[in-house]
Amino acid sequence: MAHILVVDDEKDIRLSLRGILEDEGFEVDEAESGEAALAYLEDRTPDLMLLDIWLTGVDGLEVLTRVREGAAPPPVIMISGHGNIETAVSAIKKGAFDFIEKPLSLEKVIVCVNKALEFNSIRRENIALRQRLTSSQVHQLTGQSDGVALLRGQIERVAPTDAWVLITGENGTGKEIVARMIHDSSKRGDRSLVAVNCAAIPEELIESELFGHEKGAFTGADSAQAGKFELADKGTLFLDEIGDMSLKTQAKILRILQEQKFERVGGRRTMSVDVRVIAATNKDLMDEIKEGRFREDLYYRLKVFPLTVPPLRERVEDIVLLIDEFVGRLTRMHGFKPLRFADSALAALTRYTWPGNVRELKNFVERMLIMHGGDEVRIEDLPDEFTRSVAGGESTAAGSIPAGVVDFKAARQEFEAAFLRRKLEECGGNITRLAESIGLERSYLYRKLKSYDIQ
Ligand SMILES: Nc1ncnc2c1ncn2[C@@H]1O[C@H](COP(=O)(O)OP(=O)(O)OP(=O)(O)O)[C@@H](O)[C@H]1O
Ligand SMILES: [Mg+2]
Incomplete structure (x- = not known):
């Protein structure tokens, strides 16, 4: 009100x-x-x-x-x-x-x-x-995987509630996008989302950064300054990389989060604010608690509504969509020549594990747009790391190819059969899942399996 x-x-x-x-x-x-x-x-x-x-x-x-x-x-x-x-x-x-x-x-x-x-x-x-129009960030999740669909549903449900949210996920999975989507569609959406990167602020400055300071509070404090909590009043405070905060700061934060009251550094007045907190981390906070690096009480305070952003390797079906999205977006923004990816290249990109997740994929697309002159990227145009995973698979399996096999075609068949048997087992015998995980079309895969008599 x-x-x-x-x-x-x-x-x-x-x-x-x-x-x-x-x-x-x-x-x-x-x-x-x-x-x-x-x-x-x-x-x-x-x-x-x-x-x-x-x-x-x-x-x-x-x-x-x-x-x-x-x-x-x-x-x-x-x-x-x-x-x-x-x-x-x-x-x-x-x-x-x-x-x-x-x-x-x-x-x-x-x-x-x-x-x-x-x-x-x-x-x-x-x-x-x-602000939203001029910011280069588009706050939308591209993807059709079950993981992304689930996430979208959760965002829709939690956004209007004002509940605090803890977002967990590996580097570059899209945690910040999720936080901004929640804010944008919440009733605080017309106010500010103030982001604080807890890992980037030196310990001795974090208090002043979060709570502000009065003039003369410390050397160099020439004028009074509002902290992030004040700036986020009636809006959302996004505490990013929360797992990297020192125990000392955690203790302070906990008190302020509970009371929504604080004093500026060097000030005596108690200020009240009304902020919704969304926290994010790439760490497993349960592990951090066990190791004594994260406060359990703070964890439960923040984790009112937990959200997990799955890594890209667990939603391979999104990779092609994301590539399309980034090619389109970067082409529009920077006037690059549009780029297509050949199926063989897409298959290799789908097999890659993307340790840096969506951010790595986005950077990769940008790199290809800059480096690649032609309009189609073939598998041989991809940087080594994307084809190495296939080659690596081959060399492990190569050890299991009987020494008597000298003919190239026979060797390939031996390898394919061994590879498919192992992968099928990993997928619990589910052919649809196998097709997805190794980037082959289902009907083609089916014929392959049949030809090797694999069931
Ligand atoms: N599903 C998605 N659709 C479109 N773009 C995405 C998606 N997920 C992530 N991105 C883009 O990937 C980049 C990384 O996302 P973001 O910064 O949200 O990740 P993060 O999880 O906060 O990463 P970090 O842990 O490194 O802070 C951003 O440029 C973001 O726009
Ligand atoms: Mg982030």
Whole structure:
């Protein structure tokens, strides 16, 4: 529910505004002076302000000016006394959303408040959309494998709930995309997703990075600065590489995550925030707990809704789709000449284990677009690592080819039969799975098996 700050030095006005706004379901805070309003605004940003123009001390126009200097200022509705229309107009020029005159018509207040909130949410949505359009990242999961379908379903279910999510998966599997998809389709989607890479921040800076600091808190702190928690208020905090955080930082984080309250480094004021946390790691946190490197209580706090992004080698059917997607995307973005991959090349790419997962695949496609002049990539055009896995298989199996086999064709048949027997066994006798895992078409594979009399 929207949060409204009412600034007026007349107690009666504050109370009557609080009454009608709370009846409408809004949360209301009050400030009785310009100074109190400015102090409040240092800690948090309301969704809307009702601001009296005439205040003793720091007056309404000055407060308005300061509010408008903020990074994402809330809409401000000025409250003007009799005969203050000129001042009210100058407030509009300074960026106030609208003004209402005393004596207050309650009906007018509600209409004006709703209009301002609606305007603000459209504006925020616009900004978020623009950010999404201009960012080079496309937050969408390409793939038709069961693993990706399952993941999409889970994302859809968890996104609107506000539950905390822990995403686990190997390097480059798409954890960050998943986090951004959850944020984008959540009710916080028009707010910011603030990402923190826990592995990249030196231990001594992490507190200031997360909680911010006051001016002079440490050498070099020339001005006060908001931390990631504050920046993520009402939005999502993405704690990436959470498994790489020191135990000391984990202890601090745990307290803040539980209370959603903290102090800036060198500050005494306690700040409250409302953040949804999505954490990600490529480590097995259960192992880390056993080794004493990760706090069990933090693990359970974060793991309200666990999601696992499967490695690419467990969803080989996505490889060709991903290649198409990246060729298309990079061609559009950088004007590369389109590139096709011959079936033999695709088969080899499907057999490769992709230890760097989708990121490795994306980089590979980019490399091929840059390096490859022609319009079709054949198997012999692929870098060594993609064909080595096949050659490796051959050489192990070659040891099992009887010494008497000297003819090339016979050797190949011996190898193929041994290879297919072993792989079929690995796939539990399931021909469809075998076809997928070795990158052969099912009917072709079926004929092969028959010709070698393998059942
Ligand atoms: N299913 C997918 N469809 C399209 N692009 C994807 C997919 N999965 C990953 N990518 C792309 O692959 C790259 C790596 O993804 P991402 O950064 O989300 O992985 P990660 O799991 O966070 O990796 P790391 O563990 O290294 O941080 C990104 O460029 C991302 O856009
Ligand atoms: Mg990542």
